[in-house]
Amino acid sequence: MENQPTPSPTELRTEEFVVNIGPQHPATHGVLRIEATLDGETVKNILPHLGYIHRGIEKMTESMPYKQSIYLTSRMDYLSAHINNHACSLAIENALGIEIPARAKAIRIIMDELQRLTSHELWWGSCAMDIGAVTPFFLGFRDRERILEIFEANTGNRLTMHYIVPGGVMRDVLPTFVSDVKELLKKIKGYRHEYDQLITGNFIFQHRTQGIGYLSKEQAISLACSGPVARASGVSCDVRKHYPYDGYEKLDFKEVIDYGCDNWARYLVHMEEMTQSIHIIEQLLDNFPTGDFRTKIKGIIKLPEGEYYQRVETARGELGVYIVADGSNKPYRMKFRTPSFSNLGAVKPTTVGLKIADLMANMSTIDLVVPDIDR
Amino acid sequence: MISMIEFTDITAWIHSLLLSVLTPTWTYIVELALSGVTALVVLLVCVIIMVYMERKVAGFMQLRWGPNRVGPYGIFQVIADVIKLLLKESFSPNRADKVMFNIAPALALCVSLMALAPISWAPGLTMWDTNIGILFITAISSMGVIGILMAGWSSNNKYSLIGAMRSGAQIVSYELSAGLSIITAVALAGTLSTNGIIQSQADGWWILKGQIPAIIAFLIYVIASTAECNRAPFDLAEAESELTAGYHTEYAGMQFGIFYLNEYINMAIVSIIASTLFLGGWMPFHLPFDYPVVQTFNHIMDFIPTWMWFFGKMFLIIFFMMWFRWTFPRLRIDQLLKLEWKYLLPISIVNLLFAAVIIVLHWHL
Helix, strand or coil: CCCCCCCCCCCCCCCCEEEEECCCCCCCCCCCEEEEEEECCEEEEEEEECCCCCCCHHHHHCCCCHHHHHHHHCCCCHHHHHHHHHHHHHHHHHHHCCCCCHHHHHHHHHHHHHHHHHHHHHHHHHHHHHCCCCHHHHHHHHHHHHHHHHHHHHHCCCCCCCCEECCEECCCCCCCHHHHHHHHHHHHHHHHHHHHHHHHCCHHHHHHHCCCCCCCHHHHHHCCCCHHHHHCCCCCCCHHHHCCCCCHHHCCCCCCCCCCCCHHHHHHHHHHHHHHHHHHHHHHHHCCCCCCCECCCCCCCCCCCEEEEEEEECCCCEEEEEEEECCCCCEEEEEEECHHHHHHCCHHHHHCCCEHHHHHHHHHHHCCCHHHHHC | CCCCCCHHHHHHHHHHHHHHHCCHHHHHHHHHHHHHHHHHHHHHHHHHHHHHHHHHHHHHHCCCCCCCCCCHHHCCHHHHHHHHHHHCCCCCCCCCCHHHHHHHHHHHHHHHHHCCCCCEEECCEECCCCCCHHHHHHHHHCCHHHHHHHHHHHCCCHHHHHHHHHHHHHHHHHHHHHHHHHHHHHHHHCCCCHHHHHHCCCCCCHHHHCHHHHHHHHHHHHHHHHHHCCCCCCCCCCCHHHHCCHHHCCCCHHHHHHHHHHHHHHHHHHHHHHHHHHCCCCCCCCCCCCCHHHHHHHHHHHCCCHHHHHHHHHHHHHHHHHHHHCCCCCCCHHHHHHHHHHHHHHHHHHHHHHHHHHHHCCCCC
């Protein structure tokens, strides 16, 4: 005490303090722990801690045949299970040099885009909830439920489908698939005005997001952001456009890019991507191909020795699957480049200097899925 | 007028009954206790209805049923909840300030209940019919922040502390514009007594008679009182997605239950005050014109009993507050303070001046 100078009465001594946000916290949507240094309400620094849901998926794949390791990819980004399976299957198909039937390609893309819709609908609800509105969460779940019903009817599962397999899809879709999806899309389009009335046009929501969470184009590129986060900062990075797979090159859709760089831009990109997904599905439904749903491949897949890489666009950004094969039926090493992990880096530059409430808003628009960060 | 049993008859009957068996001093004491217990019971029944109503309103807005398992239409859900809270252990965290921690909920509840004293429930039914009723309520309601600050600070939890500090800033700020809109109504009525204010609306409610200033003051009061109750979109003190549960993060069992109860009691009180000031409290809907048709209309309105008017208006305002909660996203702390200091407070001051001009020139009806 003697060494410290006595503070003058006019000058209050203040100090920063550290708050642990997570691993159990309503806004982290999973077990992410964020160590936030706060000065009153202002966030001074952010330090994310990972590892609370690390399951060692990459290591587990090394002891599993290729077909089985696809199961694990569903558990990474559980909101893009189809798309993760798709990435892994594509990598194996490319390594084996298999061409898959047109019907399988169409089913895969429809499932991918439906999956993107479910993910974005859930994102819409949880984003609004992080900003403080509870009702949108229920509306988002209502619409997501309709799509999950289609998944359940056709694939037998709702969350971790494991429907897309090397060579095509696990089984053929129901005969009523096309009419079901058409009806579903009509419903979802009808619901869109509710989204706009409740949240997009809301004065408070706009003020909470506009100009908040600025992520410049340079930062987005240097942090390797992808998906809606990067596209809202003006980076053209849609894998479906740049490295098309399974027939995306034949489809007419826009890569949604916004130059706003803030939470509002990220919100708009998500919303517009939903419209584009519906547009993609409609094109495929109009002339849904007939024929086989899968090419015959051997029961035990053995990839020739070498390195294979495949990237796809999940609901969150670019997912890369990197396989080092040693000629056996198991991969020597399998590495996943997951979008949420890279996008997590964007939380700090967007948030430092803003308020605690903005930290939650930024985390929600950056759309983190924690099992995707940790794997 | 038809003859109905008025509340004044009942109170007069009880008074004479007590006087016949007790001395005047004891009569006074017993009457005091009786009126307090009655008000408390009425309020608790209101709270039970409000909690049920909140869940049903939320369910209606969120495409779900709300409670529908306990009893018919789930009406006993609240009772089941209270039993659950009573059976839970109330514990205090390891390094909390135990005394403060345990006093805080009780203090918050006491402060809210004190504001009940000058409220006029029905003609002649006021616990403490004082000539400074509204002033007393204003003074008491600004003390509500003490309980919240004590709870947040003594919990030894950073979330609680942030929540309590937010709540302090918020309640102290919004007190100003709420007070100014109360003054607008008081200036129109020319009295601070709750009974006097309601009597002054016998020929029409102030929201109709007071022209534009009364409408603006009413809207500002509803916004400011929503903020004072820490209700969404101003629920920054709780801010579930940011601070888990804000100032009552560490409370469990009935101690949490008391904070929960306190929120609803506060809501009830601010709606009663809003209806007293602007919507005539228990006064039936009258139009301030002299035509025979209007007179007939006013007479027909008198047939609806006063307690229906009182609780009808109260629950209407409460419904609006619930509607806000389930529709709007939450404001940020700086936006919250900006709204108060840059918009509501200047508007209230100008509105008060405007009202004063109208009163001086006798432009109000």
